[in-house]
Amino acid sequence: MRMATIGDVARAAGVSVSTVSYVLSGKRTISGPTRDRVQRAIADLGYRPHAGARALASSRSNVIALMVPFRPGINVQIIMQFVGGVVTTAREHDHDVLVLTQDDAQGIDRVAASSTADALIVMDIESDDARLPALRALALPSILIGVPDDTTGLSCVDLDFAGAGRLAVRELAGHGHRRLVLVGASQDRLDHRANYAVRMRQGVLDQATASGVEAAVVPAEPTFSGGAAALDAVLDAHPGTTGLVVHNEAALGGLLARAAERGLRVPDDLSVVAVSPAEMAAALPVPVSIIEVPGERIGRIAVEMVIARLSGEDLAETRLVSATFTDRGSAAAPAGTSAG
Amino acid sequence: MRMATIGDVARAAGVSVSTVSYVLSGKRTISGPTRDRVQRAIADLGYRPHAGARALASSRSNVIALMVPFRPGINVQIIMQFVGGVVTTAREHDHDVLVLTQDDAQGIDRVAASSTADALIVMDIESDDARLPALRALALPSILIGVPDDTTGLSCVDLDFAGAGRLAVRELAGHGHRRLVLVGASQDRLDHRANYAVRMRQGVLDQATASGVEAAVVPAEPTFSGGAAALDAVLDAHPGTTGLVVHNEAALGGLLARAAERGLRVPDDLSVVAVSPAEMAAALPVPVSIIEVPGERIGRIAVEMVIARLSGEDLAETRLVSATFTDRGSAAAPAGTSAG
DNA sequence: TTGAAAGCGCTAACAG
């Protein structure tokens, strides 16, 4: 049994194909009775427009390409949240999502030149990302997740990591902590100029200055033992530290375990604020107050920016989602301080 | 500047459009010189076939739809590995991957009826999955990840969980352990009749009988505290247990932490074999011997099955990837036993 | 308010 075409529908409803097309698109006013007949025919025949034919005739594929990093060591949790947000939101706008891998260098060009996709969302953008020239040259609208150094002509979304850093420091300083350390991204990530790490660090340092507290930065490998080692390094190099901002989910478990080993209670001896997706908390030994990385929300915004661009709004803009703090009790006044 | 079409290429090369088409597809023998001229023209013009036009004319979209579960509590790590395997392999066969969400009930029908995709890969199949009727009725080839109760007319791939269970028990029994417990999926997962949990359990119990050792099953919530609680439950309900098979990655950290708290050393007092993606090991406090869930490999196989089906090989088959054991030293002879 | 018809860019007969 052949798939029903628009011609079959037209015949069944006793109208022309263009009328069916216009009933579907709503780009023309159709009389009530006619519309009803057409819609009944569509339902009866189980008609669905052929995506390829539509793309050919309208030069719109209704597909958004999404470039996803699959390299190991990445925070899988947040990637998935993000992808989920993108796919769900795209469907709400009648678009599908095509997945490209980060290392498919030709991918961007290919989907653009073949009209496979109408727009492109690129994740995991570095400060000086190698893909930026290709993206700037692109005829398709593109949205970057992450903020490169030079955003000229580009649309970007991300968590406001600088704000997150400031918020974390304010929270800890507010509890009376005077010596803080940011346990941040691995050296490797910093070498790659991961912009979120740079911005986070800046936010922490700026707010420390503003709040009149000390703050240092210690990198950590994204592993259990990396977290343990980082805690040792913190206490070694910065004795008297009572507040920790941890921006390294994979290291958090090891860090907390090491703290327990060393007899440090959270929050009595050590206050901890983590920047992390909310779901990761379940895998931790103790409740941890977090500044949530709202992956799904960022994905949603990215798609909404795409749709706006496709509807002709031609503004390239950078949107930073502001950070919010979720208190789970891991940050409190340091021991030897009156409560308050 | 308009995108170059096949007509532009034909004109530039001084040949007909069909010749260009055949140079591209290789479905006709073309003389060396002609092929060269065409290929030069293609390169000069930066020509790319229009995906929609191609899909329309050939009734092939070169797209594989992949239905991904985004519900919380799922093992994100393995999902990502799997998706990576699918996308990478699809590209090797000149296909792109479109993502559908699990709860997009219409998704299957939509991509099929609109000829958006040529085939469908569905993840996270339950024993009596609600989508099975739709999949059986589908005109498109579909591949399931997971094995339902009734596989008639369906193609499935998965890890051989029964084999994994047997392997784990053989490994522990071989070290001389006589009392084993499988710390498995949560009650919730069992209620959903997650087939992998059922098969794993069966493998463990069968091999225990065959090896003449005792084996019990304890469920665990997929959280840190769930793992800790599970260890308590094991030692409570099954005293004398010296070997654990853990098939619940999210609980593993909590389980190991609790063991340490209770003064149980791994492997001296407690041997542990986990079924888990390899990458998760980094987040654990101690090295753990694992039976790897080869997500990427399964994804690759799924795509290869799709491609075979699209090339006319019409066999529905179930492929179980056999389990392999990676020794990291967390399973050894129980204390009070001579080595060997 | 509706219809007729000209493409959109490509593939694959059919014809040499």
Add this chain to the structure above:
DNA sequence: CTGTTAGCGCTTTCAA
């Protein structure tokens, strides 16, 4: 070995 041409199913002028 190569060219001509009829569609593939839809959108959108143009015409009524």
